[in-house]
Amino acid sequence: MNRADASSALRVCVVEDDDDLxxxxxxxxxxxxxxxxxxxxxxxxxxxxxxxxxxxAVLDIGLRGEDGLSIASALRAxxxxxxxxxxxRGAVEDRIDALRHGADVYMVKPLHIEELVATIHALGRRVRAMMPPAASPLPAPPMALEAPGAWHLSEGGWVLRDPQGLQLKLTTTERAFVACLMEADGEAVSRELVIRSIDRDARDFDPxxxxxxxxxLRRKAEQAGMRLPLYAVRREGFQLVRSARPPILIESD
Known part of the structure; x- marks a missing residue:
C-alpha cells in the first residue's frame, strides 16, 4: 500500500476464538x-x-494454540x-505484558464498539503515515531456498517441505527461524544472527x-511424520541440514 491509498477502507483483522463474539x-x-x-x-x-x-489487528490474548501475545510479538517485528x-483480564501486570509484546492499545472485554472504532481509526492513520511506498509488512524469504530433493520452503516461506514431499505449516516466528537457517545452506548459524532474523529489536528477546x-518445530515435524534435521550446535547456534550430510558437533537435546 502507498500513501495514495489513504482514502481507502482500513483493513482490519479480528482474531477471536469465540465464534459468536x-x-x-x-x-x-x-x-x-x-x-x-x-x-x-x-x-x-x-x-x-x-x-x-x-x-x-485486534487480537484476543487467550487463543487456543499460539496466543495473542505471541502474534503481537511477531507482528511488531x-x-x-x-x-x-x-x-x-484488566490487571496492570496484564496491560504491561501486552505492551511489552508489541500491543499499541490494551482493551478490557466486553469491548465498547465506539471506543474500538475510534482506536482503529487512530492506529490506521499512524500506520499509513509510516508506510513507505510499496512496503510489505511480511516480506517473503528468498525463494532461492526452494530446491528439489532437499528440505525447502514454499508458498511464500510459510510451508516447510521435506525431500519426500511432506509439508509443515509454519508460524511467523518459525518461518523467520527456518528461513535464516536455510539461507546458511547447511552451515551453523549463530544464536545472535537467528535472534536478529526473528526480532529486529533484539534487546528484549530472551535467548x-x-x-x-x-x-x-521438531515436535510438530514428528507429528507430521517428518524427521527434521535441525540441530543445536555446540559453541555456535543452530544448523538445518537440507540434504544428506552429517551434522557438525551438536549439543544433546
Whole structure:
C-alpha cells in the first residue's frame, strides 16, 4: 500500500476464538466502514495476513494454540501495523505484558464498539503515515531456498517441505527461524544472527526462546511424520541440514 491509498477502507483483522463474539465484532466494524476479516486462531491469521496484509489487528490474548501475545510479538517485528489487544483480564501486570509484546492499545472485554472504532481509526492513520511506498509488512524469504530433493520452503516461506514431499505449516516466528537457517545452506548459524532474523529489536528477546522454538518445530515435524534435521550446535547456534550430510558437533537435546 502507498500513501495514495489513504482514502481507502482500513483493513482490519479480528482474531477471536469465540465464534459468536468474533462475528459480532466483524459485523459492527464493517458497519463502521472498515474492510474486516475474522479468524479463530493464529494459523488462520498468518495465512490470511500473508495473502492480504491487514493494517490493524485486534487480537484476543487467550487463543487456543499460539496466543495473542505471541502474534503481537511477531507482528511488531514485521513492519508498521496497529495492534489492539483484547482480554477479560484488566490487571496492570496484564496491560504491561501486552505492551511489552508489541500491543499499541490494551482493551478490557466486553469491548465498547465506539471506543474500538475510534482506536482503529487512530492506529490506521499512524500506520499509513509510516508506510513507505510499496512496503510489505511480511516480506517473503528468498525463494532461492526452494530446491528439489532437499528440505525447502514454499508458498511464500510459510510451508516447510521435506525431500519426500511432506509439508509443515509454519508460524511467523518459525518461518523467520527456518528461513535464516536455510539461507546458511547447511552451515551453523549463530544464536545472535537467528535472534536478529526473528526480532529486529533484539534487546528484549530472551535467548532461551530459541530452544523453545527449535523443540516446537521438531515436535510438530514428528507429528507430521517428518524427521527434521535441525540441530543445536555446540559453541555456535543452530544448523538445518537440507540434504544428506552429517551434522557438525551438536549439543544433546
Amino acid at each position: 468474533r462475528e459480532e465484532i466483524v459485523l459492527l466494524l464493517e458497519r463502521a466502514g472498515f474492510e474486516v476479516r475474522g479468524v479463530a486462531d493464529a494459523a488462520a491469521f498468518y495465512k490470511a495476513h500473508v495473502l492480504a496484509p491487514c493494517e490493524v 514485521s513492519g508498521p501495523i496497529g495492534i489492539v489487544m483484547a482480554s477479560a 532461551k526462546r530459541l530452544d523453545v522454538i527449535a523443540s516446537r
